[in-house]
Amino acid sequence: MTTQDTSEVPQDLVDAANTLLDWHWQETQVGGQAWQMAVASDPDAMLVDACERQDAGEEGVIDPFWATTWRAAAGLDQFIGELDLAGKRVLELGCGTGHVGIAAALRGASVILTDGVEDPLHLVRMSSYPVRDRCEIQRLRFGMDRLDERFPILLGSDVTYQRQLWPELIECIDQHLAPGGVVLLSDPCRIIGNEFREWIKAHPFSYVEHKVQMEDDPEHPIRVMELRRKGD
Numbered sequence: 001m002t003t004q005d006t007s008e009v010p011q012d013l014v015d016a017a018n019t020l021l022d023w024h025w026q027e028t029q030v031g032g033q034a035w036q037m038a039v040a041s042d043p044d045a046m047l048v049d050a051c052e053r054q055d056a057g058e059e060g061v062i063d064p065f066w067a068t069t070w071r072a073a074a075g076l077d078q079f080i081g082e083l084d085l086a087g088k089r090v091l092e093l094g095c096g097t098g099h100v101g102i103a104a105a106l107r108g109a110s111v112i113l114t115d116g117v118e119d120p121l122h123l124v125r126m127s128s129y130p131v132r133d134r135c136e137i138q139r140l141r142f143g144m145d146r147l148d149e150r151f152p153i154l155l156g157s158d159v160t161y162q163r164q165l166w167p168e169l170i171e172c173i174d175q176h177l178a179p180g181g182v183v184l185l186s187d188p189c190r191i192i193g194n195e196f197r198e199w200i201k202a203h204p205f206s207y208v209e210h211k212v213q214m215e216d217d218p219e220h221p222i223r224v225m226e227l228r229r230k231g232d
């Protein structure tokens with residue numbers, strides 16, 4: 001088990017996060033152990049602020065959906081606990097606070113955690129510090145940025161929540177999935193997720209659905225969508 005002492009996180013990482021937002025350490029079950037995650041202190045206020053700025057006509061304001069850790073992340077964390085990730089290269093898309101990518105790293109994977117927004121990446125650098133030898137953290141906007149590598153495993157929790165994102169998400173997946181690789185996307189069984197399931201059928205990916213029952217609320221499982229390139 002990897003141990004974690006938040007006082008070891010370098011001051012320059014803490015200072016960088018402090019200049020951007022209010023945040024705090026929060027103990028969370030990650031990769032089957034209690035883990036200190038650096039999280040935004042007031043995600044709701046950040047969302048209201050973003051909406052007000054958009055309403056006032058400011059352009060380029062992105063909704064800070066990253067600021068909450070979504071339940072879908074805990075579900076995907078639980079799901080990948082059944083896989084053998086030791087030594088595997090993994091790319092996480094839309095990592096937000098980084099729960100899933102850190103869970104994969106704790107299980108021995110070598111992970112690139114990415115998000116389209118820079119702000120959460122500062123928190124991810126702190127949360128992943130004890131497993132930094134297995135974590136790289138980068139900005140990656142679906143359909144806009146491209147890494148010079150393909151991965152056998154792509155992970156994404158709660159990244160199917162907006163219809164407009166789907167074409168770029170699937171483009172990003174296609175650009176980064178190695179032949180024979182698998183994509184695991186989780187969501188809390190939203191209606192929009194059902195629509196994504198139908199939409200993806202028109203694309204060259206096979207689809208298998210899994211349900212992960214969660215201890216906190218067994219009646220509301222998390223869905224894991226397993227995608228593979230047809231013909232692989």
Ligand SMILES: C[S@@+](CC[C@H](N)C(=O)[O-])C[C@H]1O[C@@H](n2cnc3c(N)ncnc32)[C@H](O)[C@@H]1O
Pocket residue numbers: 065066067068069070071072073093094095096097098099115116117120140141142156157158159161165168
């Ligand atoms: C609902 S949040 C989920 C965050 C995290 N995966 C979790 O489950 O806690 C969706 C994430 O997708 C990211 N995102 C949204 N649009 C994106 C895009 N075009 N490219 C990359 N990331 C994007 C957001 O910044 C946010 O972190």
